[in-house]
Amino acid sequence: MSLNVDVEELVTKVEEEPTFAPSMPVPNVQEMVRNNPLTVPERYIRSQEELEKINHIPHLSSEVPVIDFALLSCGNKEELLKLDVACKEWGFFQIVNHGVKKELLQKMKDAAAKFFELPIEEKKKYAMELNDIQGYGQAYVVSEEQTLDWSDGLMLVTYPTQYRKLQFWPKTPEGFKEVIEAYTSEVRRVGEEMLSLLSAIIGMQKHVFLGLHKGSLEGLRMNYYPPCNTPEKVLGLSPHSDTSTITLLMQDDDITGLEIRHQGGWVPVTPMSDALVVNVGDTIEIWSNGKYKSVEHRAVTNKNKKRMSYALFLCPKGDVEVEPLDHMIDDQNPKSYQKVRYGDYLRQSMKRKMEGKTHIDVARVKDSDLRNKDE
Template sequence: MSLETRYEEQGLGWGSSLPVPSVQEIVRKDPLCVPDRYRRGCLEKPTAEALATSLDVPVIDLSLLSSGHEGERRYLDSACKDWGFFQIVNHGISEEVIRQMRAAASGFFDLPIEEKRRYAMAANDIHGYGQLFVVSEEQKLDWADVLHLITRPSKLKNLKYWPTVVSSFKDALEAYSKELERVTKMLLENLSRLMNMEEDGLLRLHGDLTQSTRIAYYPPCSRADEVLGLGSHSDKGSITFLLQDDDVTGLQIRHGGMWIPVKPMPNAFVVNIGDSVEVWSNGLYKSVQHRVITNREKARKSIAMFILPHNDAEVGPLEQMVDEPHRPRRYRTVRFLDVLKNLNQRELEGNYVDALTLQD
């Protein structure tokens, strides 16, 4: 049996998610309807101090990084230590590639529900259309519909979930993922140097680097103060790239004990450090809790691309990042597939690194 056939018949082996109603359809039928299963009670809101602090979210100029600018590399270092989040500009991805990717995402969610259901997640898989991390009938649900696809490596793609009815979809996503692969390697090279490795150090640790793409649609919500588009969590991979809508703020990050909104910048990407890099760096770089809020009047779309180590990659503190007794080893070492299996067997809440932390 070929790898492609095995993945199609058996799934990725990462877990599965229970089917749930389409939120987009709930709102289409009744804009005021918010079922109890989505309502979480009154949400903590950003304070005036948090709104002011949002102006300080670091912005990294990738053209400076690519030219070897040491000041910008030090700024990247401090952003990863102090924030775990930053935005990147001058990344070299053309406005046309970004525009076509946005159009492909919109094209999918503009389809009738009967068409979208042709790409619904299978019972044993998390490729396709639905919602991720639904493990029980009792848990609170996110106010979002999702199309989840693997774009790298080719052997993990399952093209039956790529919507051919949107004529430009495949070409747009292929071009977009190729460009982000280039940016990924540039960032990993700079982080490798900052972590006292050769330039290809982090790339080699990943093994066969994986791109997992989550295209999300967040409908407007009449009870936005009680509902989350995506619950508070950290990302389990190494780094994440997020393309936000330019005119709707939805992402909030936990910083200094506050929820801070990350305001969109035109054609910029939000980048965050994931749990794997936190563990490899022995806690030097931070994987930060974040969430997505909803909007009363406007829908919002986002495209998140997660960079993941290979299933068999080992995730544990690197020798050069451990310095007894000043920086003792903080985490145990695990196989990344075990991280994914654990993640997909529970709700998406909290930091996975807590489960890897060694006891004093």
């Protein structure tokens, strides 16, 4: 271990590292496929009832909006209108011309691919601990009866630096840590600019959302979806919305797996070379009083190909109180969400399995509250 890493690890201990929520250890899917590619264990197979509920016919004719980030940053009115419509009607969009170099995007993909191809013994050195979700494994596993997702992941808190748990940052392949730092730094830059733009289109000064994210929480999750012999019976990732403010996702170029709920069906988000997928998280839905929706999404699997994706979650600090902004509330749009402390909201959601948007119910104003206010 180098002197630089030793010093960084010592500095990391100055502020207590937060924990989030436990996740039960489960088998490694990639290893199962390596050993027996034709078998899908019962615990990964969705019930017929669930499959009927989630396997609506996709809107193949619909396409997630594509926005030119360079034009957006220059204040182009047409692109700002597209952003507003995308957040209201889709909750998802892809951005191009975002300024993150193609070479860096490829380095991130290459380094992560090398990590996931390591022997299982090497990857287990970074396995999640029982009380947290940082490290290698599968998050949101809360019961023995739960149907499991057909995926493995590596989850790291990347910012602020004092929250990093460096024991979970792989030392193999060589230079992986430096690639993660460079990638997350550049994507964070794009994310912070996006927060400024969202602040503006929601009717506030550009600095407001950025101010609520000073020293904010940032997490990177690398998802690995092995091929599955019966992809129609499993899900790579269960339907859910993100608890973040926004999420920025890089996909593999050659295979579609991400799908979003739109108008009662599922729309595939077709990868575009060098684009980033951006989606509205729960906190934007709450701040906007439901004008902008955090949308359910899922990942499907493929019979012949593995797939990877790389999600960077930008979140408020744990002590930030999130509630609808005053100017988003009027007689036609009464307050739909109550005030929540973000750290409490995040931990409560992580203690549940991913199940659509059920976790946001803790923030919704109950009908009884509305009635009492009227009386």
